[in-house]
Amino acid sequence: MNPEVLKACVVPGQPQPLMVPEQNEGWMKLRRAYDEMAKEIKEANPDVLIIYSTKWLSVIGHQIQARKNPEWTHVDDEWHEYGEVEYSFNIDSELAHQVNEACHDRGLHTRTVDYHGFPIDTGSIVALKLLNPDNKIPAIILSSNIYADRTETVVLAKSIIDALKKSGKKAVAIASTALSNRYHDQMIDPKEDRIHSLKDHEWNLKMLEFFEQGRLEDVSQLSRQIQQEARVHKVTNFKPFWWLSTMMGQTNYLEGKIFEYQPLYGMGGALVSLTPSDRSFGDLEYDEADPENFQGDRNVLKSEGTDSDESEDTGGKE
Amino acid sequence: MGNGRIIAGCLAPHPPHLVYGENPPQNEPKSECGWETLRWGYEELRERIPKDEYDVIIVHSPHWRTYIGTHILAIPEAKSISVDPIFPNLFRFHYDLKVDVDLAKSIYSEAVGKKLDMKLMENPKFRVDYGTIVSCHLANPDWDKPIVSISSNAAAKYFNVEYMQELQTHLGDATRVAIEKSGKRALLLASNSLSHRHFTIEPPIPEDMSKEHIYHHGQYLWDMRMIEMMKKGQTREMIDLLPDFTQQATAETDGGSLTWLMSALQYPKYPAKIHAYGTVIGTGNAVASWKPEVGGPA
Numbered sequence: 001m002n003p004e005v006l007k008a009c010v011v012p013g014q015p016q017p018l019m020v021p022e023q024n025e026g027w028m029k030l031r032r033a034y035d036e037m038a039k040e041i042k043e044a045n046p047d048v049l050i051i052y053s054t055k056w057l058s059v060i061g062h063q064i065q066a067r068k069n070p071e072w073t074h075v076d077d078e079w080h081e082y083g084e085v086e087y088s089f090n091i092d093s094e095l096a097h098q099v100n101e102a103c104h105d106r107g108l109h110t111r112t113v114d115y116h117g118f119p120i121d122t123g124s125i126v127a128l129k130l131l132n133p134d135n136k137i138p139a140i141i142l143s144s145n146i147y148a149d150r151t152e153t154v155v156l157a158k159s160i161i162d163a164l165k166k167s168g169k170k171a172v173a174i175a176s177t178a179l180s181n182r183y184h185d186q187m188i189d190p191k192e193d194r195i196h197s198l199k200d201h202e203w204n205l206k207m208l209e210f211f212e213q214g215r216l217e218d219v220s221q222l223s224r225q226i227q228q229e230a231r232v233h234k235v236t237n238f239k240p241f242w243w244l245s246t247m248m249g250q251t252n253y254l255e256g257k258i259f260e261y262q263p264l265y266g267m268g269g270a271l272v273s274l275t276p277s278d279r280s281f282g283d284l285e286y287d288e289a290d291p292e293n294f295q296g297d298r299n300v301l302k303s304e305g306t307d308s309d310e311s312e313d314t315g316g317k318e
Numbered sequence: 319m320g321n322g323r324i325i326a327g328c329l330a331p332h333p334p335h336l337v338y339g340e341n342p343p344q345n346e347p348k349s350e351c352g353w354e355t356l357r358w359g360y361e362e363l364r365e366r367i368p369k370d371e372y373d374v375i376i377v378h379s380p381h382w383r384t385y386i387g388t389h390i391l392a393i394p395e396a397k398s399i400s401v402d403p404i405f406p407n408l409f410r411f412h413y414d415l416k417v418d419v420d421l422a423k424s425i426y427s428e429a430v431g432k433k434l435d436m437k438l439m440e441n442p443k444f445r446v447d448y449g450t451i452v453s454c455h456l457a458n459p460d461w462d463k464p465i466v467s468i469s470s471n472a473a474a475k476y477f478n479v480e481y482m483q484e485l486q487t488h489l490g491d492a493t494r495v496a497i498e499k500s501g502k503r504a505l506l507l508a509s510n511s512l513s514h515r516h517f518t519i520e521p522p523i524p525e526d527m528s529k530e531h532i533y534h535h536g537q538y539l540w541d542m543r544m545i546e547m548m549k550k551g552q553t554r555e556m557i558d559l560l561p562d563f564t565q566q567a568t569a570e571t572d573g574g575s576l577t578w579l580m581s582a583l584q585y586p587k588y589p590a591k592i593h594a595y596g597t598v599i600g601t602g603n604a605v606a607s608w609k610p611e612v613g614g615p616a
């Protein structure tokens with residue numbers, strides 16, 4: 001258990017609950033679930049919200065939003081007809097820089113971003129608008145590196161815990177992600193929305209069953225299989241629960257609460273919170289490694305005798 | 319109307335590094351130099367296709383990725399700052415562009431007629447993607463021609479590359495028919511890199527060319543194979559091979575831009591002019607052009 005993290009939350013990153021909840025009963029239920037979750041977060045009284053967004057992709061390691069007050073008028077690339085969202089967020093720039101340093105200490109390549117007009121992703125915008133409507137709680141946002149796999153993702157979370165320890169701040173960790181992520185690839189009448197396939201729905205129910213029992217680490221351990229079964233392979237792997245579970249101390253000693261589960265244009269949209277608890281289904285012996293540091297990409301195809309410049313490619317301490 | 323035509327089609331990759339290396343006044347970050355081979359390739363492309371030869375630029379961009387159908391920019395003008403979400407240190411570009419909405423709507427209608435799922439983008443606050451901006455800037459830095467920007471559908475990820483190619487083939491046909499009906503002379507840009515595995519770290523000086531090379535030799539071999547086919551006019555064969563290439567070289571052709579272009583040009587049998595090949599943070603990029611009037615009929 002990491003006492004620095006008061007609660008873990010799972011939220012979907014699609015814009016419907018924020019922008020057009022009235023178009024579908026399920027989207028409206030998700031919207032109400034956001035409102036309810038916002039209350040629960042407020043009651044937990046964190047110093048900071050830490051968002052890992054699967055909709056913010058990066059290539060040069062992970063990026064960390066560090067602009068104190070990013071402001072913009074955002075239009076979604078896909079659902080531009082929903083209109084625009086004006087935002088003005090409260091970012092904990094100091095913690096963002098501390099996280100960046102802590103990542104470097106563990107061998108990760110990360111950088112902060114602090115630019116006017118930087119395109120904050122729809123998932124982060126939806127989470128901050130709905131979970132922190134008055135902007136009272138400062139936040140930081142982390143990207144999802146398209147090339148990262150488990151080690152980088154686990155070490156990223158451990159680095160954040162290092163930074164939280166140093167700062168003395170208490171956080172709520174938020175993973176902005178769908179469960180199953182297959183959209184309807186054709187335009188639908190919003191009223192007709194449903195999970196894209198029964199198989200996706202069944203996998204979502206399995207994840208929700210685990211969440212309800214507080215078994216976040218079990219979901220984390222299952223991530224590779226979920227990626228195979230219920231995810232379109234847009235990126236290397238299904239990473240958000242590696243991150244979220246590590247933020248919580250890689251444990252099943254959690255109290256799970258399902259706020260809502262509904263289709264979002266075919267995908268599985270769920271709002272879930274997990275709070276430290278004595279009640280548990282127990283921690284088992286797990287197959288996945290528990291890395292402490294990132295050693296760099298392993299260039300498995302690298303031939304012998306490659307010149308020393310190549311070590312640049314590996315991106316970490318050899 | 320009628321008698322519109324495609325005066326040229328280009329493979330016009332969009333790494334923001336090329337604009338950064340060029341230092342136009344619109345881009346906030348400034349460089350010392352960088353990626354000259356590719357930038358000079360674009361210079362040659364601009365000489366080969368001077369802007370008095372075309373009325374409009376149509377760009378197909380992998381960085382406007384849409385999951386539900388194909389979207390087309392349909393607002394008369396767009397002015398904002400484009401900040402690259404991946405390389406914000408290199409690309410913060412103030413753009414001010416005009417859109418040929420009539421042609422955009424006509425491509426939309428032709429594509430709908432072919433039963434493609436299409437959506438017009440009519441929100442004036444929409445931010446144009448950086449793939450569109452980089453390719454258009456490098457093809458015409460004066461920005462004095464209207465553009466049409468077409469999104470890339472994620473069908474390759476949701477289904478497979480073959481399905482994506484089927485879709486882009488119809489979209490390319492629809493684009494050509496709309497151009498012909500419009501009476502306009504169009505320059506087409508497929509805004510994609512070839513092999514697309516990046517380094518995940520950046521040198522302290524991003525334009526330090528001593529650090530720039532292909533990520534992996536296998537990618538290079540695949541890129542050369544594709545370029546050879548372009549040079550020999552074997553574009554049909556190239557498109558047949560594209561699913562393998564896309565998978566083996568993690569190529570950015572998954573977005574469909576090159577397939578769309580080849581379909582619109584009706585699979586040229588005449589050679590492409592290769593203006594440059596170079597790498598950008600490990601990815602393979604070629605600047606190439608096909609000019610039907612020079613090359614002869616497809």
Ligand SMILES: [Fe+2]
Nearest residue numbers: 332380381570
């Ligand atoms: Fe790209």
